[in-house]
Amino acid sequence: xxxxxxxxxxxxxxxxxxxxxxxxxxxxxxxxxxxxxxxxxxxxxxxxxxxxxxxxxxxxxxxxxxxxxxxxxxxxxxxxxxxxxxxxxxxxxxxxxxxxxxxxxxxxxxxxxxxxxxxxxxxxxxxxxxxxxxxxxxxxxxxxxxxxxxxxxxxxxxxxxxxxxxxxxxxxxxxxxxxxxxxxxxxxxxxxxxxxxxxxxxxxxxxxxxxxxxxxxxxxxxxxxxxxxxxxxxxxxxxxxxxxxxxxxxxxxxxx
Amino acid sequence: xxxxxxxxxxxxxxxxxxxxxxxxxxxxxxxxxxxxxxxxxxxxxxxxxxxxxxxxxxxxxxxxxxxxxxxxxxxxxxxxxxxxxxxxxxxxxxxxxxxxxxxxxxxxxxxxxxxxxxxxxxxxxxxxxxxxxxxxxxxxxxxxxxxxxxxxxxxxxxx
Numbered sequence: 001x002x003x004x005x006x007x008x009x010x011x012x013x014x015x016x017x018x019x020x021x022x023x024x025x026x027x028x029x030x031x032x033x034x035x036x037x038x039x040x041x042x043x044x045x046x047x048x049x050x051x052x053x054x055x056x057x058x059x060x061x062x063x064x065x066x067x068x069x070x071x072x073x074x075x076x077x078x079x080x081x082x083x084x085x086x087x088x089x090x091x092x093x094x095x096x097x098x099x100x101x102x103x104x105x106x107x108x109x110x111x112x113x114x115x116x117x118x119x120x121x122x123x124x125x126x127x128x129x130x131x132x133x134x135x136x137x138x139x140x141x142x143x144x145x146x147x148x149x150x151x152x153x154x155x156x157x158x159x160x161x162x163x164x165x166x167x168x169x170x171x172x173x174x175x176x177x178x179x180x181x182x183x184x185x186x187x188x189x190x191x192x193x194x195x196x197x198x199x200x201x202x203x204x205x206x207x208x209x210x211x212x213x214x215x216x217x218x219x220x221x222x223x224x225x226x227x228x229x230x231x232x233x234x235x236x237x238x239x240x241x242x243x244x245x246x247x248x249x250x251x252x253x254x255x256x
Numbered sequence: 257x258x259x260x261x262x263x264x265x266x267x268x269x270x271x272x273x274x275x276x277x278x279x280x281x282x283x284x285x286x287x288x289x290x291x292x293x294x295x296x297x298x299x300x301x302x303x304x305x306x307x308x309x310x311x312x313x314x315x316x317x318x319x320x321x322x323x324x325x326x327x328x329x330x331x332x333x334x335x336x337x338x339x340x341x342x343x344x345x346x347x348x349x350x351x352x353x354x355x356x357x358x359x360x361x362x363x364x365x366x367x368x369x370x371x372x373x374x375x376x377x378x379x380x381x382x383x384x385x386x387x388x389x390x391x392x393x394x395x396x397x398x399x400x401x402x403x404x405x406x407x408x409x410x411x412x413x414x415x
Binding site for chain 1: 352373
């Protein structure tokens with residue numbers, strides 16, 4: 001009786017190549033030899049490459065691409081993507097491409113500034129005049145200079161105040177008002193003095209409450225009249241600050 | 257038609273056509289290197305019964321083109337029906353056939369043998385079934401003496 005284990009290793013491996021991966025897992029349980037064979041890394045590599053062949057082909061087609069570090073060493077790329085970290089690298093001297101890279105970076109910054117200046121001047125030459133803007137109703141006052149705006153604002157404010165003062169001096173007193181308006185006091189209150197009215201009412205209520213509290217009868221008098229029993233619940237109602245003490249004693253009694 | 261003589265381990269002689277037997281790379285290389293046609297070639301690892309099956313395979317694949325160098329296709333059932341019928345064997349004989357194919361260096365037969373074995377493995381449900389089918393002895397993770405010692409210790413602990 002020949003067993004499967006007696007076959008040479010290369011044949012066993014070529015058999016396991018045709019076994020699907022779910023059955024390879026059961027093959028690991030058969031014996032020690034098959035455990036080492038079925039968990040062979042090259043075999044599993046082949047399985048995984050077959051499973052995602054598209055990705056592998058894509059990676060293999062891009063294998064000749066140089067590294068990022070190589071590009072930096074050949075002065076094609078900068079060492080880091082963001083400018084702040086790059087300036088830090090320059091200051092600390094840990095820049096990949098050395099002093100040449102530093103000078104090239106500084107020149108590039110100068111060139112950028114020059115280009116921005118040129119663009120700005122071009123746009124300033126092309127910009128429209130104030131008269132054109134006023135004709136298009138984009139700007140209201142074309143004649144006034146922007147430095148006078150603050151003064152104009154203060155002047156308008158003072159003018160408004162003067163006009164209000166003149167109107168106040170002209171208005172009639174309460175007695176001079178016609179009778180219909182003076183007689184209806186409630187409507188007058190509700191309209192103009194409602195907030196003040198509310199405050200007054202609240203103050204009155206407070207005073208009444210305080211008077212009542214000062215004149216209230218003591219617990220001993222109530223006790224003598226047998227209006228209240230000495231029960232913890234009622235006591236807590238009268239004096240809420242006792243409640244935690246009552247709870248404490250209740251807990252003690254429960255424990256006992 | 258030139259012929260080649262073979263003798264198996266049972267001392268049986270076979271006379272085969274050159275084109276038929278040249279599918280095995282071993283005999284092809286041997287004959288072309290030595291230029292000997294009359295003397296029989298001994299095959300000490302192959303019995304006559306296995307050689308019959310190998311000759312059946314060679315007759316089926318007589319007119320096949322040479323196999324291209326391509327990566328392995330993993331379909332287990334990717335075989336001709338005649339090959340399937342040929343490989344309906346017990347495992348003992350099949351192992352001999354695979355070994356003979358390996359010795360004679362016939363890549364097609366070796367491939368078919370491996371595929372059938374893999375197919376049989378695929379049909380099994382448990383590892384117990386695989387053990388029964390392929391005569392693999394049961395292995396213990398520890399030796400029996402160690403297990404007996406462990407059992408003794410356990411009994412001592414449990415009382």
